[in-house]
Amino acid sequence: MNTPSPSATGSISSSESDIQNQERYAIYFALPTDHPVYRLATLWLGYDVCTGRHIEDFEKTVYHRDLDDLANFSTNPKKYGFHATLKAPFRLQSGKNIEELESALEAFSKNFRAFKCKPLKIKKIDKFLALMPVKSCKKLNALASECVTTFEDFRAPNTEVERARRHPENLTPNQIELLDKWGYPYVMDEFRFHMTLSNRLKKEDVKVVRKCLKQLFRSFLGKSFHVDQICLFHQSSYHEPFKLVKRYPLEG
Incomplete structure (x- = not known):
């Protein structure tokens, strides 16, 4: 018998509620805080994921006056901050602790050299807009795959509710296989590096939000x-925003 999802029952079990209150970790790429693209993206999202500071006074309509409140188009990425996912958010496996994770990250970062990536552009991925390289980068893909496999021992298995949040009914067979193996469907051959800037958009909103973002980042696109x-x-609990813990320079 299939276990009903929270949406079907209208509530979640006490055990699932406990899981939502557990802290999560994630391994991301994030530009330096003094990078102009990071500063602009932080203003756009209204949240600085590196400091945990919310920014409410940025008037986005200055970039496109056809929209009254562009903040409505970035509520989801605001929670996660401006980043690119290398290993998606996970709860720590039983028996593992943050000190061990940090030590593993320290060792991992010493095995990779820094590298240059292709220029960025505003692109639509699925139904949202993001900054993405104009062409796929092999070194970047390899780094992401290594992050997924190397830190898998730290990831607690997905619960049924966590798995359901990935909407497996909308995934391909390959993506479902990756979800069940690695806890996230967009890894390995499904990985596409991107730094999200919007919610999923209605078709009629894509054009105007894209125009706004191109204007905002116009000085840096193509570099x-x-x-x-x-x-x-x-992340202290599922409903709280993420915050930077530490940066690990690639020193290989």
């Missing part, structure tokens, strides 16, 4: 960027 560090992020 290459460096991947010279990976970052550990922390």
